[in-house]
Amino acid sequence: MTTILGIDPGLTRLGVGVIKQGAGRTISLVHVEVFTTSPDSDISERLGSHSRSIEGILERFSPDVVALERVFAQHNLRTVMGTAQVSGVALALAHARGIPVSLRTPSEVKAAVTGYGRAGKNQVGSMVQAILGLDSIPQPADAADALAIAITEAWRGVGLPKGNSSADTPALKAWREAEAAAKRPRLQK
Amino acid sequence: MTTILGIDPGLTRLGVGVIKQGAGRTISLVHVEVFTTSPDSDISERLGSHSRSIEGILERFSPDVVALERVFAQHNLRTVMGTAQVSGVALALAHARGIPVSLRTPSEVKAAVTGYGRAGKNQVGSMVQAILGLDSIPQPADAADALAIAITEAWRGVGLPKGNSSADTPALKAWREAEAAAKRPRLQK
Numbered sequence: 001m002t003t004i005l006g007i008d009p010g011l012t013r014l015g016v017g018v019i020k021q022g023a024g025r026t027i028s029l030v031h032v033e034v035f036t037t038s039p040d041s042d043i044s045e046r047l048g049s050h051s052r053s054i055e056g057i058l059e060r061f062s063p064d065v066v067a068l069e070r071v072f073a074q075h076n077l078r079t080v081m082g083t084a085q086v087s088g089v090a091l092a093l094a095h096a097r098g099i100p101v102s103l104r105t106p107s108e109v110k111a112a113v114t115g116y117g118r119a120g121k122n123q124v125g126s127m128v129q130a131i132l133g134l135d136s137i138p139q140p141a142d143a144a145d146a147l148a149i150a151i152t153e154a155w156r157g158v159g160l161p162k163g164n165s166s167a168d169t170p171a172l173k174a175w176r177e178a179e180a181a182a183k184r185p186r187l188q189k
Numbered sequence: 190m191t192t193i194l195g196i197d198p199g200l201t202r203l204g205v206g207v208i209k210q211g212a213g214r215t216i217s218l219v220h221v222e223v224f225t226t227s228p229d230s231d232i233s234e235r236l237g238s239h240s241r242s243i244e245g246i247l248e249r250f251s252p253d254v255v256a257l258e259r260v261f262a263q264h265n266l267r268t269v270m271g272t273a274q275v276s277g278v279a280l281a282l283a284h285a286r287g288i289p290v291s292l293r294t295p296s297e298v299k300a301a302v303t304g305y306g307r308a309g310k311n312q313v314g315s316m317v318q319a320i321l322g323l324d325s326i327p328q329p330a331d332a333a334d335a336l337a338i339a340i341t342e343a344w345r346g347v348g349l350p351k352g353n354s355s356a357d358t359p360a361l362k363a364w365r366e367a368e369a370a371a372k373r374p375r376l377q378k
Contacts, residue, residue: 043292047277048284071270081260084270085277088236092278095237103232 005063006150011082015142067153194252195339200271204331256342301341
């Protein structure tokens with residue numbers, strides 16, 4: 001059994017999702033939570049709060065791997081700096097515990113769970129619900145996104161079927177495309 | 190005596206400068222150092238390394254306040270994400286020790302130490318050398334910048350002379366302008 005922590009970093013809402021992966025693609029929900037901080041608090045208080053929350057999750061669930069959404073500077077400029085700061089805190093905390101970290105692009109995550117690299121929030125949420133056998137879509141979207149990142153990490157380990165790619169399902173095709181895109185040069189390793 | 194830690198955040202080079210402030214504007218150098226990480230290392234290793242370095246500095250010098258360069262999303266897109274991640278780590282670590290944090294814009298810092306909000310690296314370095322009575326300009330630029338941020342924080346506490354602003358020196362004029370600019374709405378608190 002492998003325990004995977006998915007993190008959707010953000011200053012106002014920080015999503016964390018923990019899943020367990022058994023043989024093959026069998027995965028199940030362990031925990032999902034969204035930590036919030038107020039835009040009225042100062043930045044060091046907000047980051048300090050998220051730092052304690054992430055440490056609590058690492059302590060409680062001892063994940064074997066942490067998967068994190070990769071942050072791009074081109075994204076929403078209003079929120080990207082806070083998102084990068086939270087991701088920095090998460091990466092440093094995971095490293096301090098010797099836990100390997102994997103970065104996933106949004107399109108990799110969408111392709112992995114929905115079969116389509118440009119899927120909307122609702123599609124991602126519905127697929128997370130179906131894959132984990134939940135009664136409803138995890139709310140808010142940050143909760144579903146954190147679980148989607150963890151699911152992507154779980155499935156990546158299995159690898160893609162080799163050989164005749166003309167036999168790919170649409171999901172596998174989208175996945176291959178997202179993987180290829182993720183290998184192209186980018187702003188940050 | 191107040192101990193001030195100035196931090197110039199960056200992934201490849203992280204500058205830290207520690208100064209002591211006595212009565213009035215009397216300040217002296219305590220320590221300056223630049224921590225580096227290799228672009229070939231993965232991001233969690235780089236942030237983990239900087240996290241340990243910052244913790245070491247906080248432990249060794251017990252600053253009363255941490256001053257940090259404010260990061261803007263509009264700046265160099267190639268480096269801004271890493272800079273934001275390092276600043277996030279520094280902010281969370283300072284908060285965990287209950288140390289107040291102050292964010293300073295680059296133009297505030299330049300105006301404080303050189304009297305001109307658009308001063309170049311060399312001017313900042315020369316003024317840092319003169320203010321602290323050093324034999325040479327601290328190298329690399331990240332070292333001088335970290336000290337300039339700490340000096341700005343030291344002088345901010347003294348406040349500006351009230352009243353007849355027509356009697357302002359060019360340095361005070363630039364400082365007032367930078368302060369006013371810093372109060373305008375911005376991307377991040």
